[in-house]
Amino acid sequence: MFEHTLSLMIFLPIAAGLILLLTPAGKGIARVTGIAISMAALILGVDVFTKFKPVGELQFTEFIPWFPHVGINYSLGVDGISLFILLAASVLLPLVFLLFTTKEKGYYANLLIVQGAMAGAVCAADIILFYIFWEIMLLPVFFMLGLYGGEKKIAATLKITIYTIAGSLLMLAAIIYLGVAYHSQFGEWNFAISKLTQLDLNGGVATLAFIGFMIAFAIKIPLFPFHTWLPDAYTEAPTATTFVLSAIMAKIGVYAVIRMVVPVFDEDFARFALLLSLSGVFGMMYCGIAAIAQNDIKRMFAFSSASHMGIIALGVFTCNVQGLTGSVYQIIAHATSTGVLFLFAGIIEDRMQTRKIEALGGIAYHAPVFALYFAIALLASVGLPGTSGFIGEFLIILGAVKFSPFIGILAGTTLIIGVCYMLWMFQRVFFEKDNELTVTFKDLTLKEGICFLPVVLLIIVMGLYPQPFIEKIEPAAQIQLAHLADTQHVQVADSVNAQDHGHLLELNK
Amino acid sequence: MNNDFLLLMPMLLVGIGGIGLMIASTYESITHERMAISGMGLFGVAFLFQLGNTVAHPTIPYEQVFNGMLVVSDFTRASGMIILGCGLATCMSAYTYFKQNPFCTSEFYSLIAFSACGMLLLTMAQELISVFIALEIMSLAIYILVGYNRQSQTATEAVLKYLMLGAFAGAFFTMGAALIYGGAGSTKFTEISASISANGYAGNAALIGGSFLVIVAFLFKVAAFPFHAWVTDVYEGASTPITGFMATALKTAVFAVFANFLVLNNGLHEGWINGLFYISILTMFVGNLVAIGQESLKRMLAASGIVHSGYLLIALVAINTEQFTGGVIAYYLAAYSVGTLGIFAALSYLGGEDEKRMNFADFKGLAKVRPYSAAAITIFLLSMAGIPPTAGFMGKFYIITSAISAGQIALAVFGIISSILSMWYYLRLIVNMYFHDAVDTFETDTCHKMAPVCTMVLALCVFAIGLYPIII
Numbered sequence: 001m002f003e004h005t006l007s008l009m010i011f012l013p014i015a016a017g018l019i020l021l022l023t024p025a026g027k028g029i030a031r032v033t034g035i036a037i038s039m040a041a042l043i044l045g046v047d048v049f050t051k052f053k054p055v056g057e058l059q060f061t062e063f064i065p066w067f068p069h070v071g072i073n074y075s076l077g078v079d080g081i082s083l084f085i086l087l088a089a090s091v092l093l094p095l096v097f098l099l100f101t102t103k104e105k106g107y108y109a110n111l112l113i114v115q116g117a118m119a120g121a122v123c124a125a126d127i128i129l130f131y132i133f134w135e136i137m138l139l140p141v142f143f144m145l146g147l148y149g150g151e152k153k154i155a156a157t158l159k160i161t162i163y164t165i166a167g168s169l170l171m172l173a174a175i176i177y178l179g180v181a182y183h184s185q186f187g188e189w190n191f192a193i194s195k196l197t198q199l200d201l202n203g204g205v206a207t208l209a210f211i212g213f214m215i216a217f218a219i220k221i222p223l224f225p226f227h228t229w230l231p232d233a234y235t236e237a238p239t240a241t242t243f244v245l246s247a248i249m250a251k252i253g254v255y256a257v258i259r260m261v262v263p264v265f266d267e268d269f270a271r272f273a274l275l276l277s278l279s280g281v282f283g284m285m286y287c288g289i290a291a292i293a294q295n296d297i298k299r300m301f302a303f304s305s306a307s308h309m310g311i312i313a314l315g316v317f318t319c320n321v322q323g324l325t326g327s328v329y330q331i332i333a334h335a336t337s338t339g340v341l342f343l344f345a346g347i348i349e350d351r352m353q354t355r356k357i358e359a360l361g362g363i364a365y366h367a368p369v370f371a372l373y374f375a376i377a378l379l380a381s382v383g384l385p386g387t388s389g390f391i392g393e394f395l396i397i398l399g400a401v402k403f404s405p406f407i408g409i410l411a412g413t414t415l416i417i418g419v420c421y422m423l424w425m426f427q428r429v430f431f432e433k434d435n436e437l438t439v440t441f442k443d444l445t446l447k448e449g450i451c452f453l454p455v456v457l458l459i460i461v462m463g464l465y466p467q468p469f470i471e472k473i474e475p476a477a478q479i480q481l482a483h484l485a486d487t488q489h490v491q492v493a494d495s496v497n498a499q500d501h502g503h504l505l506e507l508n509k
Numbered sequence: 510m511n512n513d514f515l516l517l518m519p520m521l522l523v524g525i526g527g528i529g530l531m532i533a534s535t536y537e538s539i540t541h542e543r544m545a546i547s548g549m550g551l552f553g554v555a556f557l558f559q560l561g562n563t564v565a566h567p568t569i570p571y572e573q574v575f576n577g578m579l580v581v582s583d584f585t586r587a588s589g590m591i592i593l594g595c596g597l598a599t600c601m602s603a604y605t606y607f608k609q610n611p612f613c614t615s616e617f618y619s620l621i622a623f624s625a626c627g628m629l630l631l632t633m634a635q636e637l638i639s640v641f642i643a644l645e646i647m648s649l650a651i652y653i654l655v656g657y658n659r660q661s662q663t664a665t666e667a668v669l670k671y672l673m674l675g676a677f678a679g680a681f682f683t684m685g686a687a688l689i690y691g692g693a694g695s696t697k698f699t700e701i702s703a704s705i706s707a708n709g710y711a712g713n714a715a716l717i718g719g720s721f722l723v724i725v726a727f728l729f730k731v732a733a734f735p736f737h738a739w740v741t742d743v744y745e746g747a748s749t750p751i752t753g754f755m756a757t758a759l760k761t762a763v764f765a766v767f768a769n770f771l772v773l774n775n776g777l778h779e780g781w782i783n784g785l786f787y788i789s790i791l792t793m794f795v796g797n798l799v800a801i802g803q804e805s806l807k808r809m810l811a812a813s814g815i816v817h818s819g820y821l822l823i824a825l826v827a828i829n830t831e832q833f834t835g836g837v838i839a840y841y842l843a844a845y846s847v848g849t850l851g852i853f854a855a856l857s858y859l860g861g862e863d864e865k866r867m868n869f870a871d872f873k874g875l876a877k878v879r880p881y882s883a884a885a886i887t888i889f890l891l892s893m894a895g896i897p898p899t900a901g902f903m904g905k906f907y908i909i910t911s912a913i914s915a916g917q918i919a920l921a922v923f924g925i926i927s928s929i930l931s932m933w934y935y936l937r938l939i940v941n942m943y944f945h946d947a948v949d950t951f952e953t954d955t956c957h958k959m960a961p962v963c964t965m966v967l968a969l970c971v972f973a974i975g976l977y978p979i980i981i
Binding site for chain 1: 884891894895896897898902905906907909910913914918921922925928929932933936940943944
């Protein structure tokens with residue numbers, strides 16, 4: 001539309017949220033504002049998507065000097081990787097405003113702020129700017145969880161906040177180390193991510209900085225063994241917060257690994273890739289098994305989400321284009337499927353006042369449309385062919401097999417656990433005998449059905465025709481891995497070949 | 510000569526103004542409110558003057574005035590601005606505070622002006638005797654201010670502790686100055702530096718002993734480990750606006766002179782760098798441990814002040830004696846001062862009569878009753894915790910950058926770990942304000958808006974300094 005589209009996508013929601021908080025506006029106005037602003041962001045997002053060219057470089061760039069004497073600039077841009085997280089956020093957030101009609105003003109205002117901050121984090125091309133949005137992102141979550149959460153909200157709030165801030169501060173130290181290293185190697189201050197990739201990092205301190213970054217992102221993703229905040233926070237948080245946390249914020253952790261750690265710390269990343277991918281696979285198994293045992297739908301989804309994040313992270317750690325492309329693809333697939341599942345869990349909770357699996361049953365007889373939507377999202381989440389989940393998981397497993405057959409086989413077999421808990425839960429909640437409670441379950445209203453329809457269609461379209469998405473992701477993925485290729489000839493040499501990928505896609509179809 | 514006076518004008522204004530206020534306070538017709546307004550006016554004018562000086566002479570480093578006894582650099586000007594700003598904010602919060610705690614007499618504001626005058630002199634002093642005189646001008650006024658509430662036991666205890674220990678610190682300083690004079694043959698910083706460069710530092714016992722005692726005196730004033738024990742009691746006993754003033758302006762002045770002293774010679778800085786390294790780490794961690802256990806807000810803020818002193822010591826360890834600009838220290842002091850003063854300004858009006866609301870538990874549910882005050886306090890706490898986009902974040906960023914640039918990776922890492930620990934007690938207040946139900950109506954004397962206005966202005970300053978770092 002014009003040259004400041006990204007800034008508008010970032011600051012329009014933030015400004016609207018702050019104005020709502022500072023003025024004595026009512027709930028109704030807050031919700032209408034939320035709908036209007038998130039729709040505006042959606043339109044801007046679609047605009048960016050249609051004008052996006054399938055090349056690897058940053059597009060829609062903006063650059064304003066901010067603290068020039070230390071090389072910090074207000075610089076934005078999107079590439080194929082950030083584009084899809086940006087889009088996922090702008091497609092999914094209007095849903096929340098449309099579906100939840102009776103929340104308080106602070107609820108809607110905080111959602112708007114978090115939307116803007118997330119857009120900022122994925123668009124930032126300067127690492128300090130990224131850090132600023134990364135931290136701002138946490139504040140609305142802190143307040144929403146603490147103000148509108150469940151019974152044990154305060155413990156959960158403190159846990160997630162202190163965990164995340166500990167990670168971010170370690171990352172801050174690492175970021176500053178990068179800046180100082182750049183200053184000593186090139187004689188000027190610069191914090192642009194593209195510049196930092198030129199750094200020649202080796203030695204013990206560089207490895208420490210790498211660990212600082214990885215801990216921060218491992219906490220956000222969350223990667224085993226930093227996942228312990230997740231079940232509490234996801235369970236206690238109000239639906240919209242869980243939705244934002246799982247559908248988008250966790251993805252920004254993966255995005256940050258792809259965008260910052262892979263190209264900047266190429267040597268250390270290659271060295272630790274095996275350990276990290278083992279941690280991803282182990283997290284998948286552990287959280288998957290934990291999910292089987294859960295009796296609370298939301299808590300089960302929380303563990304399932306953690307398990308899926310394990311496989312998404314694994315795709316990044318495989319260090320090849322298939323794995324990385326699969327990860328980005330799976331990020332969108334997971335945002336649409338698990339995100340929507342959390343919203344469905346919220347709907348069940350709203351209508352039944354319980355989330356206990358054993359208290360439910362037979363919902364499908366009374367709410368066939370709801371059951372159908374739920375089933376589609378659920379099948380996408382377990383990776384049924386024909387849904388978006390399949391393409392992503394297939395690419396990741398392929399990448400993993402190339403990286404290390406052992407890990408590939410391990411990851412492939414672990415996917416079965418996902419099918420176990422999901423289908424078993426579906427059976428107990430939607431089939432079997434209905435009881436006094438579930439007899440009263442009202443099906444989705446027409447409005448709710450229309451709200452969810454685009455997302456459900458997206459799941460199927462992405463499962464059947466992935467080409468328009470993959471052609472935008474792939475060039476960016478190759479650029480991120482270019483540095484790695486220099487250090488790891490043997491493993492990556494065969495996968496940089498683009499034709500290789502063409503074959504792959506034909507296989508998929 | 511004219512130029513010299515122009516540069517000193519803010520200090521002279523505050524000093525003469527202090528005398529004027531003292532005379533004015535003898536007239537019965539001049540009420541506390543009028544005195545408060547005059548105090549604000551005085552600090553406001555002096556602040557603008559200092560700002561004018563800073564803008565008019567932006568890039569003269571180390572300009573010697575008064576025959577090398579004083580120095581005017583960007584650093585001293587910035588510190589002066591912080592001190593005068595603190596004075597202004599203190600007068601504003603005191604105006605409202607004394608509506609609810611009626612033990613004020615009109616001399617209060619002249620004492621604030623006197624101490625600010627001493628602080629300004631301290632930031633500029635380049636000679637040991639001037640430093641001592643400035644230190645005492647500042648301290649004497651502060652002693653009285655700490656014990657201003659004569660009826661209160663805690664205030665009396667506070668002033669006694671502070672006076673006794675402060676006297677020791679003053680004595681240490683004098684002794685140190687005498688030894689340095691013996692070792693270097695002068696009390697002027699420039700000549701001491703010349704003497705060290707010519708004769709070396711390490712072998713000169715008088716110089717080492719003297720600088721040790723001087724540094725001890727400074728560490729006492731900034732409440733660094735192991736001279737931090739007085740802080741919690743004194744801050745708790747002093748009345749809220751004074752606690753805020755002590756925590757910010759006094760610390761600014763002492764850190765300014767501390768930095769000026771350490772950079773006078775590279776040999777001196779090298780000699781103490783290891784000691785300061787351990788002291789800064791211990792200061793941060795001891796401060797955090799003290800703060801985590803507190804129930805009273807004022808004591809928590811006192812302990813968090815210790816932690817911030819630790820961060821500033823990191824900056825002192827990392828300063829480059831060759832190209833010293835003091836920008837990092839001044840910026841951090843500004844960021845810290847705005848946050849701390851803001852909380853104390855808020856406490857001045859939220860505390861109620863006889864400071865009845867001073868514990869964490871008393872502020873439960875504040876956000877439900879007074880959302881704007883709670884939001885402002887949250888902003889200050891986030892700034893002190895170093896969360897972007899507040900001023901505290903940029904301050905921490907500059908400090909860690911300077912530490913890593915100086916090769917002090919370990920200090921940077923310890924600083925980061927310490928900020929993680931400090932999240933605990935900052936978050937605790939936010940959690941209390943927002944996530945609990947209100948137990949109190951938080952009614953205050955609503956017709957006096959001065960402290961609330963001051964709080965809101967400072968809240969805006971947190972972002973203004975964070976987004977446009979003009980000082981550095």
